[in-house]
Amino acid sequence: ARPDLRVLILDPHNEFAASLPEHCVRVDSTTLDLPFWMFKLEEFAEVLFRGRETVPEEVDALRDLIPAAKNLYRNPNSGTYLRRGTDTLTADTPVPYRVVDLIKQIDERMGLLESKNDRPTLKSLKTRIESAASDPRYRFMFNSRLIEDTIHETIGNIFRVPHHG
Numbered sequence: 001a002r003p004d005l006r007v008l009i010l011d012p013h014n015e016f017a018a019s020l021p022e023h024c025v026r027v028d029s030t031t032l033d034l035p036f037w038m039f040k041l042e043e044f045a046e047v048l049f050r051g052r053e054t055v056p057e058e059v060d061a062l063r064d065l066i067p068a069a070k071n072l073y074r075n076p077n078s079g080t081y082l083r084r085g086t087d088t089l090t091a092d093t094p095v096p097y098r099v100v101d102l103i104k105q106i107d108e109r110m111g112l113l114e115s116k117n118d119r120p121t122l123k124s125l126k127t128r129i130e131s132a133a134s135d136p137r138y139r140f141m142f143n144s145r146l147i148e149d150t151i152h153e154t155i156g157n158i159f160r161v162p163h164h165g
Contacts, residue, residue: 014026025071029137029139029140030139030140032140033139033140033143033153034141035096035141036092036099036138037097037115038097039141040091040092041059041063041091041092044062044091045059045062047132048132049139055124057118058121058124058125061106061109061122061125062091062119063090063091063103065102065109066097066102067090067091067093069098069102069105070089070093070095070097070102070103071089071103071129072097073095073096073098073101074089091124099129101124103114103126103129106107106122106126106129109122110123110126111121
């Protein structure tokens with residue numbers, strides 16, 4: 001036996017946990033932590049649109065607003081404007097941000113005079129985000145404690161690294 005090897009079995013019907021209890025770490029929707037901010041834009045949009053066709057205008061708005069929310073999380077006193085530099089954030093950059101900051105960005109954009117034509121799109125996007133964040137099926141993504149960078153803990157829990165039996 002090689003204790004340094006890991007085997008990951010996806011068991012959607014929970015058939016193996018009972019037969020290998022001493023070697024098994026069960027991860028289900030109540031114990032899985034997979035933060036929304038780790039998702040790429042297209043993956044996050046799939047969650048928001050729940051398998052339906054995406055609205056390109058809403059995805060474009062997300063592409064602009066998510067980096068601003070990430071910047072707010074990194075630099076709370078920086079304001080809402082992004083400075084383009086060597087560490088440019090994109091919607092796909094796996095950097096933590098808060099849903100409330102994303103909603104704040106949407107609200108601020110809706111309040112701008114020049115965004116009058118975009119208001120219905122932004123309002124719809126805001127509703128989608130709030131709906132997904134409050135949906136119990138997505139609790140594993142939008143759990144309030146998942147704001148910190150938890151990727152090491154998540155991977156460590158699934159693969160038991162460091163080795164714990």
